[in-house]
Amino acid sequence: MDAVESSVTSPVVYIVDDDPGLCDSVAWLLDSACIDSVICHSAAEFLGRFDRARPACIVLDVRMPEMSGPRLQEKLADIAPSVSIIFVSAHGDIRMSVDTIKAGAQDFLEKPYDPQKLLDAVQLGVEDAAKNFAHHMSMTDVARKVELLTPREREVLAMVVEGLPSKSIGRRLGMSVKTVDVHRTRIKMKTGAESIGTFVRDILRYGTPV
Structure with missing residues (x-):
């Protein structure tokens, strides 16, 4: 629970x-x-x-x-x-x-x-x-936590929700894998999630728009 x-x-x-x-x-x-x-x-x-x-x-x-x-x-x-x-x-x-x-x-x-x-x-x-x-x-x-993110962080998060790895996200957004991983870390810190995976699970569970 x-x-x-x-x-x-x-x-x-x-x-x-x-x-x-x-x-x-x-x-x-x-x-x-x-x-x-x-x-x-x-x-x-x-x-x-x-x-x-x-x-x-x-x-x-x-x-x-x-x-x-x-x-x-x-x-x-x-x-x-x-x-x-x-x-x-x-x-x-x-x-x-x-x-x-x-x-x-x-x-x-x-x-x-x-x-x-x-x-x-x-x-x-x-x-x-x-x-x-x-x-x-x-x-x-969950919706409140998504609202804490910057537009760029939400872009990255949306692609994580799609199931894309950091390398594919970087290609789509024109940034390095390292930069993508920095965004992922910031998302985790801002939302207080145990991991990006658990936060994505909650997003999918409650149908929260990103």
């Missing part, structure tokens, strides 16, 4: 529903399973309290004033793609459930929900959120 992935903080579950009674019952259920939760009675309140530094699973009502659950799902796809979403609704239909699942929701449960089914869905959502968050953090870290 990467260093970034191993340092991920514990996940939190947000209960986003305008029904106070339902929020309290879900919070009690999660507390009984030792799962941290935060109650929000609107999408706006959730957005104001959402902590992007923690993996998150959201138990989200479909119909709420001002911003609906599916609308919040659309917004989160842009600002927090690693979250897991479990929809709960007393008005859900097959089309709505299919649309939300296609858009990336973890599950869609109808009210009144079965407590064990909700708990099972949340536990799975928390696990997925932690994995997705770790992956996103690592991907962001």
Whole structure:
């Protein structure tokens, strides 16, 4: 596991529903399973309290004033793609459930929900959120390291990613093998990579543009 992935903080579950009674019952259920939760009675309140530094699973009502659950799902796809979403609704239909699942929701449960089914869905959502968050953090870290490089260093790195040896890189860029190796050493130092090979592996793993 990467260093970034191993340092991920514990996940939190947000209960986003305008029904106070339902929020309290879900919070009690999660507390009984030792799962941290935060109650929000609107999408706006959730957005104001959402902590992007923690993996998150959201138990989200479909119909709420001002911003609906599916609308919040659309917004989160842009600002927090690693979250897991479990929809709960007393008005859900097959089309709505299919649309939300296609858009990336973890599950869609109808009210009144079965407590064990909700708990099972949340536990799975928390696990997925932690994995997705770790992956996103690592991907962001690799991209940040690439941004530290000069344009010439990125040119060299791109060719290393292609699998070209220093001699071929030198011919392409009109420089000596020694100069290419100097660039490779600087890339390694700036990114803090164990080796160019491990950095290239991470670039390929996360699809990071060079």
